[in-house]
Amino acid sequence: MAGSARRRGRALLRGGLAALLCALHVQAACPEATITQELLKEGFHRSLLVKAELGVVGEDAGRYAVAARTRLPPGIYVDPYELASLQQHNLTRAVLIPEVIDVEAPEYSAADLLVLLYMEPDPRCSHCFRAVLPVHGRYHRPAEGSEEALVVLKSPEILVCYCDNRLSAKCRKPAEVEAPCSGKTNGPCQWYHIMHKPAREELILQVPVGLRQHSSLVCVVTLLATVLCSSLILAAVCKYGHFSPVTCSE
DSSP states (O other), X not given: OHHHHHHHHHHHHHHHHHHHHHHHHHHHHSOEEEEEEEEESSTTEEEEEEEEEESHHHHTGGGOEEEEEEEEOTTEEOOHHHXXXXXXXXXXXXXXXXXXXXXXXXXXXXXXXXXXXXXEEOTTOTTEEEEEEEEEEOOOOOBSSOSEXXXXXXXXXXXXXXXXXXXXXXXXXXXXXXXXXXXSSSSBOOOEEEEEEESOSEEEEEEEOOBGGGHHHHHHHXXXXXXXXXHHHHHHHHHHOOOOOOOOOO
């Protein structure tokens, strides 16, 4: 009885060790990522810097395309014309959803923006990727008691496009993304979610706003400035303008 119990215990121990080794092997084989993001510059016009540090993927980065998928809140936007210019010079590659963006809309009438930002290998790190995206703050409603509005940016997702399908099936979690792997070709490729550890869950952008109690003062000053400028323009036209009689001929 005692010998049988010991044999069963050793069998359970071996089975547990095998399961543990298998889990560690899968964890080592599956790519993991650590992602960080920060805002550069000051004011309304900023640059969003996204960095990703990949594990096993980075050692074989030549076969991967890496992208960050982030959802920008209504308080900020990407100028599609600026982005097109940057893409022509191979400075930034991204896909905007939707593609048509009203850059003049204020925050309270704008919608979220989904961005797929292609990342490039970081020459300073063999398994790191980075990308920079220019973003702009929208005008907000006047606030009470605070001269800043807070715009919260969630941590982006890391997507990997392993175009030769050699990524282990245990590591795959297909993402619903219709975009090419390289950002240069038109052919779509299957993207996969990658487990990642965000350094910070949220990034907060402080956007300057006006104070609601100053609304009357702003309206009065705007009206006076408009009347003054219109009067000066009219006086200049009357003084220096050259008018010629217009005759109508049948």
